[in-house]
Amino acid sequence: MAIVETEALILKSYALAEADKIVVFLSQNQGIIRGVAKGAKRLKSRFGGSLEPFTIVHLGFFQKEDSELVKINQIELKKTFFFNAVSPEFLQKFSYLSELLIEFAPPNEPNQRLFRMACVCLETAVEKPDDLANIALYFELWVLRLAGYLPNWDKCENCSREFFQNETVNLQINFHLLCSTCQKAKSQWQISPEERKIFMIAQTLSPQKFVDWTTEKCAEIKEISFILKRIISHILGKDIVGDKILAFAK
Numbered sequence: 001m002a003i004v005e006t007e008a009l010i011l012k013s014y015a016l017a018e019a020d021k022i023v024v025f026l027s028q029n030q031g032i033i034r035g036v037a038k039g040a041k042r043l044k045s046r047f048g049g050s051l052e053p054f055t056i057v058h059l060g061f062f063q064k065e066d067s068e069l070v071k072i073n074q075i076e077l078k079k080t081f082f083f084n085a086v087s088p089e090f091l092q093k094f095s096y097l098s099e100l101l102i103e104f105a106p107p108n109e110p111n112q113r114l115f116r117m118a119c120v121c122l123e124t125a126v127e128k129p130d131d132l133a134n135i136a137l138y139f140e141l142w143v144l145r146l147a148g149y150l151p152n153w154d155k156c157e158n159c160s161r162e163f164f165q166n167e168t169v170n171l172q173i174n175f176h177l178l179c180s181t182c183q184k185a186k187s188q189w190q191i192s193p194e195e196r197k198i199f200m201i202a203q204t205l206s207p208q209k210f211v212d213w214t215t216e217k218c219a220e221i222k223e224i225s226f227i228l229k230r231i232i233s234h235i236l237g238k239d240i241v242g243d244k245i246l247a248f249a250k
Helices: 082-086 088-104 112-127 129-147 193-201 207-213 218-236
Strands: 004-016 020-027 031-037 055-062 069-080 169-171 238-241 244-247
Touching (some): 004 031, 020 055, 020 112, 031 055, 088 112, 088 129, 088 244, 112 129, 112 207, 129 218, 193 218
Parallel strands (some): 031 069
Antiparallel strands (some): 004 020, 004 055, 020 031, 238 244
16 A cells, blocks of 8 residues: 655644544645544644644545545645644635535545645735635635536526626526526626626736735625625535635534
């Protein structure tokens, strides 16, 4: 049984028995990994402080074909953002974004673009802690895009006409858009040109440049993020309240 090595981002960890931990990683080469760190809760653990959330590590592990949990063999700490999580807002926001990764990233299926995006968003949040809402919107949008769920907002779903730059359009129940000509009944939700522009621009810029470009667009950011949360809720079959993913109430 050969050891597998990959760079990984720690998303969360929790106790297993008296001395061990289960750790959830988003890895560069293996997708989502859940592993057992033997003795991680002991005072003199060989893992030290390298198992904290929001930490980038070089991970080595063994995996049996019939087991969902890998056995963590070695961890080398590369970079940690854990101490930035002392801010309640940072902790709340990235705990939510970590849950999105766990929900949308298939186990053992690599997605290097998703891994890089998550790491860069963390770095950007540390540099620009006052812009967490903008970073979260960028993150939500790219998680949906990379998972294949992001709707196309550059043309009318019905007539396929590309929207004019300054055109206000109508949001449908399936989260696609209709032009005013194709909209038969009065729409309860309209998307402004500025909101649609932010939606499109987010798909072309790095997180840092997106944050700089949207610094003065708080209202639009809040509105688009609300729509993206509705899309995520619909896909997962779970409510999203604030920055928490909850099961639908029965």
